[in-house]
Amino acid sequence: MRYIVVGTGAVGGTVGARLAGSGREVVCVARGAHREALERDGLRLVTPEGEHVERVRVVGGPEELGELRADDVLLLAVKSQDTVAALDAWAPRPVAGGGTAGERLPVLCLQNGVANERTALRRFARVVGVCVWLPSTYLEAGVVGAGGDPLTGILHLGTYPPGRPEPVLEAVAADLRASRFDAPLPDDVMPWKYGKLLDNLPNAIEALTGPVEGPDALALVDEARAEGIAVLEAAGIATVGEEEARAARGERMRLLPVPGVPRGGGSTWQSLKRGAASVEADWLNGEIVLLGRLHGVPAPVNETLRTLVNEAVRKGSGAAAYSVAKVRERIAAARG
CATH class of the missing domain: 1.10.1040.10 (N-(1-d-carboxylethyl)-l-norvaline Dehydrogenase; domain 2)
Incomplete structure (x- = not known):
């Protein structure tokens, strides 16, 4: 699979860097000074154990990728106010073998709030909600910081609406677990x-x-x-209560200072x-x-x-x- 990070900010940059660091193929979407820094210096992730630099492909938008691949997975990590513009840019893009991204590719909403999944479902047939527990910060162009340790974050994943089949969900969860995340798969992610x-x-x-x-x-x-x-x-x-959420994090994701x-x-x-x-x-x-x-x-x-x-x-x-x-x-x- 190839992961396309739509919105390489604090969350998207951290997830993208960790996936790239574990050997997964990652494309980052960025513009302006942020893109220039990513292309020049790589995606820099600062963590409690030091700095990691990942060389990833960087594009400004879907038009630079041309025809998308059938094994592409879109990681939507823009803020909620930018969701519609991002989805509208990616959904109509052609996919190798026929059809469009909206018809064929999965989109994972790595976003706060609860409205993005419904918005995505208007444009994408395959939508996955993600509850993001990931303490991270956009530091400067090309640099993000993440203080979670030993896990960088916990990402609960589930299809939207619940019960819809999603063939790649287990594989995505396995890739995240190999990249310093936990990736539980609840039957319904929305209470989380x-x-x-x-x-x-x-x-x-x-x-x-x-x-x-x-x-x-x-x-x-x-x-x-x-x-x-x-x-x-x-x-x-x-809703999932505070006690259950704390139990899910436990000592596996403590917030440590980043040097x-x-x-x-x-x-x-x-x-x-x-x-x-x-x-x-x-x-x-x-x-x-x-x-x-x-x-x-x-x-x-x-x-x-x-x-x-x-x-x-x-x-x-x-x-x-x-x-x-x-x-x-x-x-x-x-x-x-």
């Missing part, structure tokens, strides 16, 4: 992804106020999660820190808001967090531009 969604709700708090420390910030985290749990229960959506790399924040913090033009709060906190509105459950905490993160993007104010007190003022105003 909804559980991860709850864990991702505080990303907005960290991005807005900085490291989540002290009783006020931790209380706000608890409120965001409690609101999310209430909404998912009202919607009748099953020479200061500990950063989560994905939303990273986006604001580098001045990204968009963030994925609409697909994290916004998912709770959407489900709350559908099922009659108010979600003022998550609505305020979603609004403020997008406000920070528009203003270009960067990460940690708000105090917890200011966030609470806005929540109080939203509650009326």
